[in-house]
Amino acid sequence: MITTTVTKWQEAYEILAQEIDTGVFQPGAAFISIKDVCERFSFSTITARRVFDELKAGNRIRARQRRHAIVLGPSQAEGLAVAQPQTVLLCYRAYGAGFDAAQSGGHAPHVYHELLRGFQRSPFDRLFRIKPVSIDFCLSHPKAVRNASVLMNQEVLFIPGDTPHIDTERVRRVREILNPIVFHVLVPQNGMTEVRLDKAAGKRAMIDCLAQAGHRRIGYLGSTPAKIWSGAGFQGYLEGLTAHDLPFNPEWIGITVGNDPERVRAAITRLMSASPKPTAVVCGNDARALTVLAWCREQGINVPGDLAVTGSGNMHEAELCTPPLTSVDDCADEVGFAALDLLRRRQAGTLTEPAKVTIQPRVVLRASHGGDSAPSKTKIH
Secondary structure, eight states: OOOOOOOHHHHHHHHHHHHHHSSOTTTTTTTOOOOHHHHTTTTHHHHHHHHHHHHHTTTSEEEEEEEEEEEOOOOGGGTTOSOEEEEEEEEEOOOTTTTTTTTOOOOOHHHHHHHHHHHTTTTOOEEEEEEEEEEEEEEHHHHTTTSSEEEGGGGGGGEEESSOOOOOOHHHHHHEEEEEEEOSSSSOOTTOOOEEEOHHHHHHHHHHHHHHHTOOEEEEEESOSHHHHHHHHHHHHHHHHHHHHHOOGGEEEOSTTTHHHHHHHHHHHHHSSSSSSSSSSEEESHHHHHHHHHHHHHHHTTTTOOOEEEEEEEEHHHHHSSOOOOEEEOOOOHHHHHHHHHHHHHHHHHSSSSSSEEEEEEEEEEEGGGOOOSOOEEOOO
16 A cells, blocks of 8 residues: 655656646757756755656656756657547536535535646646546446546545445445545545545644644634544644643534534634633634634624634635635645546556555635734645
């Protein structure tokens, strides 16, 4: 089993490979030097050489003694010379009318939008054509999809409800019929190649930011920890408190079912009636955080002076609200890129399976958390 994490050299490699594949560096031209890579990405020489080695291994550049490497171009890169894009099935769950997908673990449309951005990052836009299809159709017509390349959000493997859990029978059938690359994995499954999202790390990093801003009383407002997708975040919150020797107070915990504004308002009202009050609140997602910001305005509570507020998901509204919302970005575009990269490696015969890739979230710092309000992104390693 292989477990990997997206690292700085991998990010630089992806950027330079994309620039070669899209013609920024023309085939036959001299490539930039190791010194140039060090200056551009703030790398050591050792790290820059690792990037060069990977570009050479992928036949994107060819080294020349004492001279700049030569750009080979995408047509000569391993696994990129394809006549027609291959169709890849993207499995989703077909929710019924009136079903609250977000409450039951389904991803909001903006998450799939970010995933598609990752899917479309060169060179994958030339390799693959993404075709959404219902998981129910796939399992009902196994002959139609048996030889297809399949990507799948792990949410389709859950049995939704008050205490959602993995549908073991569905997992068995999916593995047998589809053998997919599974992404947004919260509960790893034996024998499957997966892209995991470390949601606990995102909450730990948020506590780090609040602690560095001077907060000692930090509350939490989110879904019940019994839910798979919120339990990891709550665990990260607790781990963050422990790491900074911060107090845990049950009165500073607000649990809501879904994102209904009235329920969120009731929860933050109870939370802020505690004595002493928290000086910061970590919200399970941006929708709850935006409601908390509105409640603070109504109550005359200054954010972040009286109460720091943070979210998760990095919705577009997070940057536009007042004050702009500090949030955890789940890096859905990187999840999408990693999933298709695993698929490319599988087809090239270079992937040792089952492989596990972990994508680390980013904390996007804005004004609402009470520290440095300059917009920035902190990558968690």
